[in-house]
Amino acid sequence: MKKSLVILLVWAMVFCVVFGAVSAQETLTVAARGGSHVDAMNAVKEAFEAEHGVKVEILGLESADLKQKIGLDSINEVGELDLVMVDDPWMPEFGENGILANLTELGYETDDDFTPNSLALGRVPYGVGDQYALPFSGNVILFFYNKSLFEKYGVSEAPTDWAAVLEIAKKVSEGGEIGYVIRGTQGDPIVADFLPLLWAFGGGVFDDNFNVTINSEEAKAALELYIELLANGVNYEKNDIVAAVSDGKAAMSLGWPSWYISGETASAAYAPIPGKIDADAERNNAGMIGNWLLGITANSGKKELALEFLKFVTSAESQKTGALNGGVPTRRSVLTDPELTEKYAYFPTLLEATLESVARPRTPLWGEVQTALGAELSAAISGVKTVEEALAVAQSQIEMIME
């Protein structure tokens, strides 16, 4: 009896020592947008784990779930999450409500190798304040076109103004093919597809003082052109757009590079978004930036270690390894790295477009504004409302949201 008791005690001690040691290992928990971002992070995390004797656990989540999880965890005294990926339009909401730790106060010094427009997204207030998040994954909407269709209709190069885009769309449409594809699904798709046009026309959802300016002459002209492009094309969702332009069924569309370019080949030709109304007009920046940022939670119990990981995972070396695993860099040195540009020929175009990109309006209420604007744009292209009616309702709805 005594013997068995001793054996039992010895095993219990061994059990405690082993499991005690395992649980003693520090763990950094990262909540990330699932998919290629997680692959890119997983590709580099081992080196950090080995160097710091820490375990990095990465949770890949769908975008809406990620936002909810970050919000829920933020009300805990000590959070479960140490680092979080943040879609750039969420930054004003997260930054103003103290969800993220101030990186500048933690001792982070700005690294000029990041493209300035990407770095600006992680500052609170936008562009000028302290750094709260670093750009992890870069993206800018580009203009995509099918080269063979352009050749067939005698178009030698990508258009640089919207009058030329419409002219090509009409020519292709008269030839019985699809001239232009809009992404007119209600919600963020139609807003992301329309805003570059609005910006090219010199318009905006808000002015510099956040007065609502969507019911303007510029917006009216841009929406009329958008509807005319639809008349010479079709309204598809993302997968259909990519297939149609890549297969030569449709001539032109706007899109995020990651849709068209998987791995080393681009299935459609690309160029920066035209920034002019017509050849003689003034050029405006029109490419929409869309970055995923990485920040440290304000209630993380391991901020110093988290900062080390943040610097590590956004370093030039990690971004290069990440790029080979599906990541999109945000540093100039990586976007112009000869080894990478040989593989990913669109990186220099992406850098050029990023340097001239425009961010979505920086308001914590952007989600609701986008929903209202998307509904009215959808009503206008469906013919349920006239352009004037849709913009007037959008104006009043957005004003109500901003109250």
Add this chain to the structure above:
Amino acid sequence: MKRNRAFSFALTAPSMVLLALLTVFPLAFTVYFSFTNLNMIKPDQMKVVALKNYVRIFSDPYFLQALGNTLKFMVCAVVIETVLGLLIATFVHNLTRWQKFVRTFLLTPMILPPVTAVLIWRIMLSNNYGIINKLLEAFSIQPVAWLNEVRTAFWCILLIDVWQYTPFAFLLLYASLQGVAKQQYEAAQIDGAGTVAQFFFITLPNISGGILLVVLMRAIDSIRLFDKVNILTRGGPANSTATITQYIYNYGVGSFKIGYSSAGSVIMTLIVLLISAAYLTRTFGTGR
């Protein structure tokens, strides 16, 4: 007698506690939060705002449109699914061969996970490579942007719901039909009643409880319509497929506005209660 009552109470107490924890408390908190401006990421700034959320929600044309769409969807879905389910159940009930196979086969859409089913339909309805448009093209008919046109989007979502949940109606009504005594039909035949008369005077009265249950369950479920809309149309085009749950998600939960979304949820719960009233009165009101 007293001991018996204590014994019954002891037996039911755990279920009552569980019910209170899972239903009563969340419902009570939802009602309370609906009178506040609670934002999930700013809980310390919560204030009681009385009826402000309700006033705003009822003055928002998007909510009223979503409410109208939801009620229209509910009525269409319940009527079509119940009638189709009844027809199919009667047909299968009267089959003399292959009954088991047909029964299993018909249940397939209901077994599929809802998101998978919706994604399959999205591929089939694709404007560019969907099989439905390919079939139309084979007959020289112009392809249709099923989910992007106001005249078709709502009906496509309804069609998918009918496809997915008619088997549920069929299953419940088929089970009800199994319980109808054959002697009633035999007696009716002796009295000279035809098939139609038998259906209306024997079958329908006997399975009315089952029909009411199908109507109630499908009404409650279709009011909560969300996944199909969110994946396929996001409420568009022109808000023609927007529903109450999607409105609550877009203007409340997505922006952490728990107070505002609670008000929407309370309204939705009241509608469900109103619809369920007939059933609840019938079931509990008569002491059954």
